[in-house]
Amino acid sequence: MVNCNTDIKFINFLQEELELTRRDIAVALRKREVENGPLPMLLWQYGLVDIEQLERIFDWLEEQV
Template sequence: MIANCQSDVKFIDFLQNELELSSGDIAVALRKRELENGPLPMLLWQYGLVDIEQLERIFDWLEEQA
């Protein structure tokens, strides 16, 4: 299962539409999250799927959603 709740769906939409990440990149990070139980934004950065500026945009977006 790709997304386990509505907030994941919104977050994945943001990653695809705003940061233009591929479904494959997102799927890799989601698999890593299941294995390592880490926060998805940090996993995206750790595995080189987003740069530091994109990571900041992710945190800004997440803060706006809270």
């Protein structure tokens, strides 16, 4: 199960470091509920981040472990 505090940190990272809008993040979160996929991949799949941003996301997530 995902830690709510971790989700908040991740969303802050997306907004502050990758400059994603709340709307973009909300779209991905809704898709995650329907498709039950990992949020980073959904962001990329729907064109909300590019491949370099996706790599930054994975690097950030790895640092959180």
